[in-house]
Amino acid sequence: MTGSYPALSQTSSGEPLQPVALVDLLDRLLGAGVVISGDLTISLAGVDLVQVRLHALITSVRAEMVPE
Amino acid sequence: MSETGLYCYAITRGLDPAALEGSAGIAGAPLRLVEHGGLEAVVSEVDLAEFGEEGLRRNLEDLGWLESVATTHDAVARLASEQVPTAPLRLATVFLGADSVRARLGEWHDAASRALDRIEGRGEWSVKAYVDVDAQETPAAEQEPAEEMGAGRAYLLKRRAATQRREASAQAGAELAEEIHAALAGGTVLSRRLAPQDRRLTGHTGEMVLNGTYLVDASGVAAFKDLVARLASEHPRVRLEVGGPWPPYTFASLDPQ
Missing domain, CATH: 3.30.70 (Alpha-Beta Plaits)
Structure with a gap:
């Protein structure tokens, strides 16, 4: 699923984030922030979010760098 | 839905x-x-x-x-x-x-x-420090011995020298990062070092030696930026990048005290 959600009108520039900005954001959103167990995020405790993030990002970076 | x-x-x-x-x-x-x-x-x-x-x-x-x-x-x-x-x-x-x-x-x-x-009344600011690893190397003398000794030996010596330089450079980078982080932390409410980011993800040049994040009082933002600028001028080999304010992701955690 690749949803493309409208960001808030106040802050949306319509431009995709630069990779560095996305990494900065994920550094904080996945690594920090208040951890309150929601009804569903409890089940995510077993997922290593850092691995998820790196896997997703490296896959994407490689896809961009390697033409085939 | x-x-x-x-x-x-x-x-x-x-x-x-x-x-x-x-x-x-x-x-x-x-x-x-x-x-x-x-x-x-x-x-x-x-x-x-x-x-x-x-x-x-x-x-x-x-x-x-x-x-x-x-x-x-x-x-x-x-x-x-x-x-x-x-x-x-x-x-x-x-x-x-x-x-x-x-x-x-x-x-x-x-x-x-x-x-x-x-x-309350504070924002999260990030400061990243990069050092250009190549700029510290002085390769001028290293290619010369190749004519006098065997190519294999010369190659090994060259490899060893390069490794030593990298180690010295990494050590220097770590010390510099610690110094800069300590200076910034001294002027802020709370601070934390995040893991340096992978170049494969960000595409940055040089080596990221510090990925620090700091909780700064709204009244102290100008002084914080001045401090970053001063540190940058004191350490010309380091490139400093300041970003913010972020919502206080790193500093709003619920510590059960």
């Missing part, structure tokens, strides 16, 4: 619902507040097919999905944090209903209040 849940972006204190008017959350769903005990949770409805356990596992691996959710999450946290003390939640905290949200707000009330006290 089939079954829905409530995606929770942040906990706030004193946010006016009117502040959310005209703004949308994930998938364009309207933002609203769930209140309990003087605190509010900023939420919007999400599809549980997408944000349920299975959906989350699948979608967190999808960079496009992750980016759009992270960007929206950040935008909502910013909107709130520009107005009232705000403790942003981690990505993808989903509740089955408003009653669950209220129950959790009650449970975490004291810890959340302490976190909000801690970050």
Whole structure:
């Protein structure tokens, strides 16, 4: 699923984030922030979010760098 | 939409619902507040097919999905944090209903209040330090011995010299990072070092030796930036990058004290 959600009108520039900005954001959103167990995020405790993030990002970076 | 849940972006204190008017959350769903005990949770409805356990596992691996959710999450946290003390939640905290949200707000009330006290009137700023590893190397002398000794030996010597240089350079980089971080931490409320970012992800040049994040009082931002500029001029080999303010992601955690 690749949803493309409208960001808030106040802050949306319509431009995709630069990779560095996305990494900065994920550094904080996945690594920090208040951890309150929601009804569903409890089940995510077993997922290593850092691995998820790196896997997703490296896959994407490689896809961009390697033409085939 | 089939079954829905409530995606929770942040906990706030004193946010006016009117502040959310005209703004949308994930998938364009309207933002609203769930209140309990003087605190509010900023939420919007999400599809549980997408944000349920299975959906989350699948979608967190999808960079496009992750980016759009992270960007929206950040935008909502910013909107709130520009107005009232705000403790942003981690990505993808989903509740089955408003009653669950209220129950959790009650449970975490004291810890959340302490976190909000801690970050009120303050913002999170990042400072990254890069050193250009190649610039420290002085390769002038290293190619000469090749004519006098065997090529194999020359190669090994060259390799060893390069390794030693890298080690010395990494050591120097680590010391520099520590010095800069200590100077910045001294002038800020709270500080933390995040893991340096992988160049494969960011495409930055040089070696990131510091990925620091600092909680800075609103009245101290100018002084903080001056300090960064001064450190940059004192250490010409280092490139410093300052970013912010972020919603206080790193410093609003609920420590159970």
